[in-house]
Amino acid sequence: GPKVLQIPSHQIIDMGQMVTLNCDPVSNHLYFYWYKQILGQQMEFLVNFYNGKVMEKSKLFKDQFSVERPDGSYFTLKIQPTALEDSAVYFCASSLVPNSDYTFGSGTRLLVI
Amino acid sequence: GEQVEQRPPHLSVREGDSAVITCTYTDPNSYYFFWYKQEPGASLQLLMKVFSSTEINEGQGFTVLLNKKDKRLSLNLTAAHPGDSAAYFCAVTRNSNNRIFFGDGTQLVVKP
DSSP, X not given: OOOOEEEOSEEXXXXXXXEEEEEEOOTTOOEEEEEEESTTOOEEEEEEEETTEEEEEOTTSOTTEEEEOGGGSOEEEEESSOXXXXXXXXXXXXXXXXXXXXXXXXXXXXEEO | OOOEEEEOSXXXXXXXXXXXXXXXXXXXXXXXXXXXXXXTTSOEEEEEEXXXXXXXXXXXXXXXXXXTTTTEEEEEESSOOGGGOEEEEEEEEOTTOSSOEEOOOEEEEEEO
């Protein structure tokens, strides 16, 4: 079936540096999401994005976080500067309609040292 | 907003036994319900999407029950096998939401 691709699959970065996580959503999907998962536990909502705008964000979506999808390219999550507590697996998802089944990517495992 | 509570957080069963995971939700306007399976190191795969009008939903080797009166959603794995070992997440949404709300997950281990 259709897939969401996430690049890179793993990233190690020094605390304070900037990191950009890339997501290539399903081609005809219109809604995009980022979730954070620590230690294989709960999926924590970060943000959703539609028509070039953030629709909703959680308290976890700190000021250091930003998202964009310039000209239909990758949907990106940028963290600048990174902190130790940002270490987690970040999942991108996309959907055709806002509250229907998501297609998840395989995740980017981010380690901030 | 919606709150989704999932139980148990960990579940260990023998091969051939049944396994039941339950979620309760708070918003009576919740309309769509989902179960996702996540194998170790992998992404979330949709097991089943349930509409609020359907109380019993049969899948391959499992049943999803929806009790709207009690606001309870359950995943019943019948005759579990080691390949079912994974994390399972319920999720809930409604028409007016822009996102779905996840439960905290259940780590299921099926021992041979």
